Amino acid sequence: MGLIRFQNVSKTFARTARRQVLGSHLRNIVSRTKSAEEPFFAVRDMTFSVEPGRSLGLVGSNGAGKSTTLALAAGICQPSAGTIEVTGRAVGLLELGSGFHPELTGVENLYLNAALLGMTEKEAKAAEPRIAEFADIGDYIYEPLRTYSSGMMLRLAFAVAVHSHPDVLIVDEVIGVGDSAFQQKCNERLRQLRQNRVTILCTSHSGDVLRDMCDELLWIDHGQVKRRGTPDEVLAAYLHQH
Amino acid sequence: MDHAFVLRTLILKDFKIRYRNMSLGMLWSVLNPLIMMSVLTFVFTVLNPPNVKNISDYPLFFLCGLIPYSFLSVTWGTGTNCIVDNAQLLKRTKMPREAVPIASVLAAGLHLLIQLGLLLGITLVNGHGINVYWLWLPLLWAVAVVFVVGLVLLCSALDVFIRDMRYLVESSVSLLFWFMPIFYSANIIKPSHKVIWELNPLTVLILAQRAVLLEGQAPEMRLFWKMCIVSGITLALGWIVFRKLEQKFYDYL
Numbered sequence: 001m002g003l004i005r006f007q008n009v010s011k012t013f014a015r016t017a018r019r020q021v022l023g024s025h026l027r028n029i030v031s032r033t034k035s036a037e038e039p040f041f042a043v044r045d046m047t048f049s050v051e052p053g054r055s056l057g058l059v060g061s062n063g064a065g066k067s068t069t070l071a072l073a074a075g076i077c078q079p080s081a082g083t084i085e086v087t088g089r090a091v092g093l094l095e096l097g098s099g100f101h102p103e104l105t106g107v108e109n110l111y112l113n114a115a116l117l118g119m120t121e122k123e124a125k126a127a128e129p130r131i132a133e134f135a136d137i138g139d140y141i142y143e144p145l146r147t148y149s150s151g152m153m154l155r156l157a158f159a160v161a162v163h164s165h166p167d168v169l170i171v172d173e174v175i176g177v178g179d180s181a182f183q184q185k186c187n188e189r190l191r192q193l194r195q196n197r198v199t200i201l202c203t204s205h206s207g208d209v210l211r212d213m214c215d216e217l218l219w220i221d222h223g224q225v226k227r228r229g230t231p232d233e234v235l236a237a238y239l240h241q242h
Numbered sequence: 243m244d245h246a247f248v249l250r251t252l253i254l255k256d257f258k259i260r261y262r263n264m265s266l267g268m269l270w271s272v273l274n275p276l277i278m279m280s281v282l283t284f285v286f287t288v289l290n291p292p293n294v295k296n297i298s299d300y301p302l303f304f305l306c307g308l309i310p311y312s313f314l315s316v317t318w319g320t321g322t323n324c325i326v327d328n329a330q331l332l333k334r335t336k337m338p339r340e341a342v343p344i345a346s347v348l349a350a351g352l353h354l355l356i357q358l359g360l361l362l363g364i365t366l367v368n369g370h371g372i373n374v375y376w377l378w379l380p381l382l383w384a385v386a387v388v389f390v391v392g393l394v395l396l397c398s399a400l401d402v403f404i405r406d407m408r409y410l411v412e413s414s415v416s417l418l419f420w421f422m423p424i425f426y427s428a429n430i431i432k433p434s435h436k437v438i439w440e441l442n443p444l445t446v447l448i449l450a451q452r453a454v455l456l457e458g459q460a461p462e463m464r465l466f467w468k469m470c471i472v473s474g475i476t477l478a479l480g481w482i483v484f485r486k487l488e489q490k491f492y493d494y495l
Contacts, residue, residue, distance in 0.1 A: 013493055020494060022406045075336045077492035090336070098334030103259050115251040116335045120244040 001052040002088040002167035002199035004073055009046045009082035011068055011223075012039035042068040044223040045082070052167075053197035055190075057204065057214035057231065059238050065223035066203045067172055070094060073201055074170045088167025088199075091117050093157060095172065106141035106148075106156055107132075113157065117164045127163045134185070135159035154178050162189050169193065171202040187212050207235050248341045249348075256349035271356040275312065279305050282425050297427055299456060302361075302368055306451040307424035309357045310444045314390060315415045317347045321394030322401050322411045329495040339488050340481075343398045347391050354383075365455045375454040378461055382450050382469075389443040389473035395480030399487040402494050423448055443469040443476075 015038070043065045050056045058066045071077050072084055074092035099116045100109045110131055114124035132141055135155040140148065148156075155178065161169065169190075178186065190200065190213055204210050210217060210231055217234035219227040227234055283301045297303050324346040325332065325339075332339055358379075366372070401407035422445050423431070431439055439445050446469040450461035 020403055020405045022404050022410075025404060071333075071492065076333065078489050092335065094334040095330075099331050101255060101259065103262060104255060108255070108258065112251050112255055115244070115248045116331070116337045118244075118336075119247075121247040121250075124247075 001197055002090070003050070003052050003085065004056075004168060004199060004201060005049040005085040006046050006069075006072075007083045007085075009043060009072060009079045009084055010041060011043040011065075011072060011077070012041050012080045014039055039080075041223050043072065043079075046220075046223070046225055047082075048218060048225060048228065050199050050201060052199055053194055054216070055194055055200035055202070055214045057202050057210040057217045058220055059203070059205075059210065059217055059234065060220035060226075061242070064220045066220055067094070068223075069220065070170050070172050070201060070203065073168070086168055089118060089165065090168040090170060091161055091164050091166035092170040093161045093172065094170065100145055100153065100157065102146035103144055105144055106135075106137065109145055110141075110156065110160055113160045114164065117161065119164050123165070131156075131159045131163050134163065134189070136182075151178055151182070155182055158186060162186075162193065166193075166198055168199045168201065171200070173203050173205070183209075207231075207239075210235065245338055245341065248338060249345055252341055252345035253349045253351075256345060257352065260349065271353045272360050275305060275308055275357055275360065278308055282308075286425060299368055299370075302364055302370075302456060303427075303452065304425055305361050305364060306455060307422065307448045309354075309361055310386065310447045310451070311419060311422055311424050312357070313350065313354050313386075314418070314444050316353070317350050317390050318393060318397070318411055319408075319415060320350075321346045321390070322397040322408050324394070325398040325491065326401055326405070326495070333492060333495055339491065340395065340484055343394045343484070344391055346398075347387065347394050358383075361451075361455070370455060370458070373454070373458045375458065375460050378450065378454055382447050382461065382466075385469055385473050386443055386447045389469075389476050392473065392476035392478070392480035395484040396476070399480075399484040399491075402487065402491055418442075440465055440468055441472055443473050 046065075046069065048056075058069060060066050068077075070092065071094065072079055073086060074090055074094065075084075075086065076092065076094075099113050101112065104112065107128070110128065111124055114127070115121075119127070135141065135152075135158075137148075137152050137155055140152060141156075145153065158178075161171075194200065200213065202210075202213060204213075214231055216228060217231050218225060219234050219238050227237055229237075279301050282304050286304075287300050321343055324343050328342050331337075332342070362376075397407055397411055421439070422442065423439070428436070428439070428445075428449055446461075446465045449465060453459045453461050
């Protein structure tokens with residue numbers, strides 16, 4: 001089942017990463033200098049775990065390392081140090097409309113997304129009506145995605161993600177886009193998933209969303225864990241600091 | 243993870259996007275080589291430079307060379323950019339990443355089939371009959387596709403770290419038009435130089451197509467094995483480099 005365990009995880013990015021042109025590679029070869037610049041630590045020595053069926057929210061200011069933590073948990077990037085253990089199928093909803101193509105229709109995008117989230121064709125076919133019903137965007141599902149509002153895109157993306165039989169669901173920031181009716185529907189569905197022992201790791205800047213969705217919060221500051229506790233406790237401390 | 247499903251969905255996506263916004267749709271697949279063929283035929287038969295005098299059926303001869311070349315130029319060009327172009331997808335979803343370059347090559351498959359249909363149609367119209375060696379064509383093309391997939395895996399991975407890769411590829415593609423026997427016969431190449439030319443699997447494909455379609459002969463076995471070896475090595479190299487560099491895609495995209 002879905003278990004997330006980070007053990008002394010660090011993730012660094014080289015500051016020279018932007019100089020990806022032939023000229024700078026050649027210069028490096030000619031002058032034989034290794035770039036001596038300090039790497040940038042997006043996540044530094046982070047240790048935490050989430051038990052199956054629990055829901056952990058991340059808070060922290062922009063650039064604190066929340067998204068990198070989620071990407072690490074989703075297995076999209078490799079840690080520079082430490083070990084990460086995630087059991088079961090991890091499904092990430094990391095950015096609104098990623099993996100969607102504007103020229104394809106809703107249904108076409110539904111299949112594309114389902115494939116990318118690791119569903120088999122059979123699962124995708126079986127889930128299609130339920131996904132369409134959950135997204136509840138009517139005949140728009142046969143229209144190209146470029147005609148969608150961001151709320152409609154969220155509905156479709158979220159509907160696919162929660163119907164892909166995840167063991168671990170990783171959600172970045174996106175829930176806030178939906179209207180209140182849809183947010184309620186999401187919360188209900190998330191509660192249902194948690195009853196089925198699905199583990200949830202999410203971020204949000206909205207205290208209400210975090211209180212609704214999470215058992216516990218983790219406050220991240222400069223890539224490090226600053227505090228862990230109940231939502232009320234951590235939010236109070238976090239907001240007090242700002 | 244259902245890899246076949248991922249690959250199929252990605253191919254379908256590339257394909258739909260490519261054709262949805264073209265009112266003439268697949269007609270472009272046929273029109274382009276026909277225009278090239280007409281122009282080159284005009285230049286080389288009406289204006290008549292000395293070294294093509296003894297090539298019979300020049301339009302067909304040229305088409306045998308042009309179709310492999312245009313397949314290479316389209317797939318190598320778009321394939322090299324495919325990882326950087328799909329950065330959003332690759333940074334946000336955990337998927338088998340090699341599916342992206344492979345799908346980008348295979349998505350050109352229908353375009354290719356239409357052009358091959360054109361080639362075989364013109365062959366028949368021009369009075370060259372069907373012969374048993376036609377059975378070689380699918381095999382030859384399969385090996386050529388293996389070569390291109392290897393090339394695209396290699397270049398698309400390198401493109402992440404060296405963003406001028408696409409310009410290098412663009413220049414190479416336009417150079418190759420002159421360094422492949424497309425509008426001239428391979429007989430005019432010095433025998434000592436020929437060895438190098440034959441390292442290009444697409445050149446071997448061109449020679450084999452001419453042998454099969456125009457002369458009703460089997461392709462030269464020596465060249466076929468050379469083509470297989472070069473394609474195999476390219477695929478292995480592309481695969482190894484891609485798997486190695488893939489680990490760092492997230493950091494550099």
